[in-house]
Amino acid sequence: MNGIIQLEGMEFYAFHGCYKEEQVVGSKFMVDVSITTNCEKAVKTDSIKDALNYQAVYEIIKKEMSVKSHLLEHVAGRILDSLFAKFETIQNAAIKIAKVNPPVGGQVGKVSITLMR
Numbered sequence: 001m002n003g004i005i006q007l008e009g010m011e012f013y014a015f016h017g018c019y020k021e022e023q024v025v026g027s028k029f030m031v032d033v034s035i036t037t038n039c040e041k042a043v044k045t046d047s048i049k050d051a052l053n054y055q056a057v058y059e060i061i062k063k064e065m066s067v068k069s070h071l072l073e074h075v076a077g078r079i080l081d082s083l084f085a086k087f088e089t090i091q092n093a094a095i096k097i098a099k100v101n102p103p104v105g106g107q108v109g110k111v112s113i114t115l116m117r
Helices: 020-025 040-045 054-065 072-086
Strands: 002-014 027-038 090-100 110-116
Touching: 002 054, 027 054, 027 072, 054 072, 072 090, 072 110
Parallel strands: none
Antiparallel strands: 002 027, 027 090, 090 110
């Protein structure tokens, strides 16, 4: 029995970007993750030890968001690598990272990247 666990609307202040100023001043980022996992054991036992712990998912994302990177693709890839390394029941996952008010020379609310594995 598969289930989809989603954490939506996570907010982080981080220092990702290709411009030096972005890595000094920082910016607001929004992160959403969707994880397909086997939930059969958790359904039967009602025990957190048999479930994909979404608090642990959040902590992994928080940790990776704190590491400076030039590209959102790099951050998203690190997050996926960490999630798959920690949770063997993950079948697939998608992560979306959006930079709020990106410095693109005009009025843009946010720019985002979505990676799937």
